[in-house]
Amino acid sequence: MATVTYDKATRIYPGAEKPAVDQLDITIEDGEFLVLVGPSGCGKSTSLRMLAGLEDVDAGAIRIGDRDVTNLPPKDRDIAMVFQNYALYPHMTVADNMGFALKIAGVPKAEIRQKVEDAARILDLTEYLGRKPKALSGGQRQRVAMGRAIVREPQVFLMDEPLSNLDAKLRVQTRTQIAGLQRRLGITTVYVTHDQVEAMTMGDRVAVLKDGLLQQVDSPRNMYDRPANLFVAGFIGSPAMNLVEVPIADGGVKFGNSVVPVSREALSAAADRGDRTVTVGVRPEHFDVVGQSGDASPALTKDEAAGLAVTVNVVEELGADGYVYGTAEVGGERKDLVVRVNGRNVPEKGSTLRVVPRPGELHVFSTSSGERLSD
16 A cells, blocks of 8 residues: 655646646545545546546656656556446456456466455455446446456555446445445545535545645545635535625624624734625524514514524425525625525425524635635
8 A cells, every 4th residue: 555645746738828737735645535526627637647647747746655656657656547437348247357457467367366256245246247247237337347446456546436427326325335445445545526425425535626726635524614715615515605795893794684703813814904894604504593484574583683584495305404595685785595494394485584693603714815714
């Protein structure tokens, strides 16, 4: 096994004005599962292909363990790659597909058979070893592609959106299998996905990229609780964090009819920048519902009057929870908001919820730079 180091690795495609990957600096520990995530075109697949040797590194370096592999061909890097489209040989059986790389390397037949059988047992493929890929489901084919990587016993696994061709239920099942398998084998793994739910549920750490630049690398929990900037805050979380620009008030920020306290550090940081407003982030589960009414609204209590009025447009009922997608007037503008509610007591479409963000759960960002200001 080995560590993987991106040392200010940069890739600029010919004719492009900006780098596809711009000075990527990450150290991946031995046995770690790191997920590269971001929107299309952010540089995550290019980063993976640079590590695999399928893309040139125009500046910086890449190391696997103590070896500088920046200019080594793919076959000399001791990596195994799992692709989105399985890349299986249709005329070969499952066993032949899994053992093909070992056969090319001149490994004795008995040893190949033993390694293939061991991998098939791990992946629950033993009864399919004599079949050809066309006789398998998508999930089974992806497990064969995993098996082909496992039998090589590489230092590093590279996975490029391996679940995107599977249906939703199978994707959940297979991501659990991949994560469990990686922990059992202890092989350093770099995994690329555009699906942030996949990233948050599989990775020991998650690296978020945007426009070729690394935005944040952290554990899933820390990234959810302390996003480094507005982009990460809006990208990580499902449903996404509510981000609203609000004026600074005495001791906090003005949110609807109430002033919600925020940390002094955030307020002084904003004052140092000369900002009169900040962007506040509130997760859907961090709103408290203080009132609910239909079209004919009764007189408001003190708590309800302090809340922000959210008009309910759509309700997603998920059983235990429900998500209200609504609009509210904040700072003189109509804003879309998402609020989590009790799944047993969901409001009617067209009704009004009055909500207040929990003071200790606010995220405060500079509106101008996007940087996090709160602790």
